[in-house]
Amino acid sequence: MNRVDGKVAIVTGGGSGIGRASSRLLSEAGAEVVVTDIDGDAADETVAEIADAGGSAVAIQHDVTSEAAWETVIAATLENFGSFHVLVNNAGVGGGAQLFEDTPFEMWRQVMSVNLDGVFLGTQQAVKVMRQAGGSIVNISSIMGMVGGANAAYNASKGGVRLLTKSVAVYCGSNGLPIRVNSIHPGYIWTPMIEKIASYIPGGTEQDVRDLLTPRHPIGRLGEPIDVAKGVLFLASDDSSFMTGSELVIDGGYTAV
Numbered sequence: 001m002n003r004v005d006g007k008v009a010i011v012t013g014g015g016s017g018i019g020r021a022s023s024r025l026l027s028e029a030g031a032e033v034v035v036t037d038i039d040g041d042a043a044d045e046t047v048a049e050i051a052d053a054g055g056s057a058v059a060i061q062h063d064v065t066s067e068a069a070w071e072t073v074i075a076a077t078l079e080n081f082g083s084f085h086v087l088v089n090n091a092g093v094g095g096g097a098q099l100f101e102d103t104p105f106e107m108w109r110q111v112m113s114v115n116l117d118g119v120f121l122g123t124q125q126a127v128k129v130m131r132q133a134g135g136s137i138v139n140i141s142s143i144m145g146m147v148g149g150a151n152a153a154y155n156a157s158k159g160g161v162r163l164l165t166k167s168v169a170v171y172c173g174s175n176g177l178p179i180r181v182n183s184i185h186p187g188y189i190w191t192p193m194i195e196k197i198a199s200y201i202p203g204g205t206e207q208d209v210r211d212l213l214t215p216r217h218p219i220g221r222l223g224e225p226i227d228v229a230k231g232v233l234f235l236a237s238d239d240s241s242f243m244t245g246s247e248l249v250i251d252g253g254y255t256a257v
């Protein structure tokens, strides 16, 4: 199971959902984990769960849209662990359920800022550190980075993550940098981001959300955070040593239809 033994991993948005499950699984598989989140208490909770399970992790409050905050996180990681080998750019926001015509420009900017600018900033910092010893960068995009959906800002941001990933993968490969960069494209995964959809349906319940979304997944269920975490671990580890610029689709068949 020790597929990332001795590696140091930074997971953004590690205080909830997919980020928390990924932090826990990376730890179980042997990594030292730096759990970052704009919600510092949530990051602390993840670290406490990892400690209870016998792992080693540190929490850092971190807004991925801030270049200065990224510099602090990288410096703290290097100070604590000497290097780092895995970056999971997971932090993200959904962006609401308004009609396209009613999307406020501020909301567009906010979604692009967290979901795309944040991944750019983290990836740039990681390439600077990893260029000698190498590493793996895992960017959490979405099925909404591959096919159209109702939320233009979310769609555009996740499509941007998909091609940013390929661009940096090609850059690293063609410049001899031993860094792999891949994206993951989850279908609907039951996390607080998806639970929130109930509030967009008048009188809606969580069961309504499940009933609405489950039929879009031929496998017959929604995903759980651990389903994506397993993909994160695979791309973080040397098991995926010939993969870069790839898209790992974990969607219960959503995009196969």
Ligand SMILES: NC(=O)c1ccc[n+]([C@@H]2O[C@H](COP(=O)([O-])OP(=O)(O)OC[C@H]3O[C@@H](n4cnc5c(N)ncnc54)[C@H](O)[C@@H]3O)[C@@H](O)[C@H]2O)c1
Pocket: 012, 013, 014, 015, 016, 017, 018, 019, 036, 037, 038, 039, 042, 062, 063, 064, 065, 090, 091, 092, 093, 094, 114, 140, 141, 142, 143, 185, 186, 187, 188, 189, 190, 191, 192, 193, 194
């Ligand atoms: N849940 C799904 O169905 C689904 C599907 C495809 C892709 N994704 C993507 O997976 C990632 C994780 O989503 P999730 O479902 O676990 O959501 P979540 O809401 O449970 O967790 C997101 C985390 O990101 C943090 N965050 C938000 N803004 C931040 C910022 N500016 N800086 C740092 N942290 C910030 C939040 O505090 C939260 O802890 C996101 O990028 C999301 O777009 C989710």
